[in-house]
């Protein structure tokens with residue numbers, strides 16, 4: 147269902163999931179911050195650029211883009227009311243005058259045609275209902291020759307510490323359920339988790355982009371995701387996703403143990419794999 151602002155009702159990002167991201171935006175930024183070096187090196191944003199940040203969340207990358215683009219500007223678009231509100235508040239706090247936000251579904255949002263030089267996204271492009279339509283809509287927003295640069299999760303291999311650690315964490319938590327039931331999870335959050343993998347294979351990226359982009363490159367990058375200052379702090383954060391869930395002291399200790407192998411001087415960090423995708427809007431794209 148689409149509202150007049152272009153956001154879908156019942157969207158997980160306008161429910162508990164979006165509110166959780168908005169309440170913990172700096173945590174999530176620390177979690178994903180390791181991606182920024184690769185994203186911004188590839189995006190090569192320079193003074194005067196007009197940047198579109200797709201699925202910008204609380205806008206950390208929009209603000210970085212805006213600083214790089216000055217005297218140009220950056221616009222973040224996101225489907226989540228709570229996150230756009232948080233992005234605007236953070237931008238005012240940080241005094242970034244050339245970053246702005248629009249609430250909308252990037253798949254259908256009416257962007258100014260050819261209004262941007264580069265579109266970026268840090269993990270905001272996996273959730274579309276129809277990737278081909280969505281990336282064509284973004285292509286319409288790009289000028290001829292405009293660049294698309296995004297990062298999305300790779301299918302976790304055996305080397306993925308993140309998937310190993312979070313899998314073990316979930317199993318320990320499920321064992322604590324009094325009736326042996328699985329830990330309750332917001333169904334919307336589960337849907338978003340499934341969507342996270344929608345571009346996990348390069349063929350999926352190519353299928354989504356090839357009609358409206360050329361020079362498509364899909365390169366693996368290894369990053370570290372950061373979950374907290376210490377195992378106890380990381381457990382607090384991970385349990386905050388299910389606030390009604392009570393866990394025993396013994397389970398909490400077992401949960402901390404699952405994360406202890408990843409405790410470093412720079413916090414609890416797990417190795418994870420992402421794709422860095424770069425492409426250029428096709429001149430002959432029928433956008």
Ligand SMILES: C[S@@+](CC[C@H](N)C(=O)[O-])C[C@H]1O[C@@H](n2cnc3c(N)ncnc32)[C@H](O)[C@@H]1O
Pocket residue numbers: 159164174175178200201202203204205206207223224225226229250251252253267268269270271273274
């Ligand atoms: C994993 S979060 C990443 C947020 C942000 N890019 C960051 O790095 O902190 C995914 C974001 O995509 C947004 N999103 C999901 N579907 C969207 C859509 N169809 N149009 C615009 N934004 C969308 C969500 O609201 C959420 O903010």
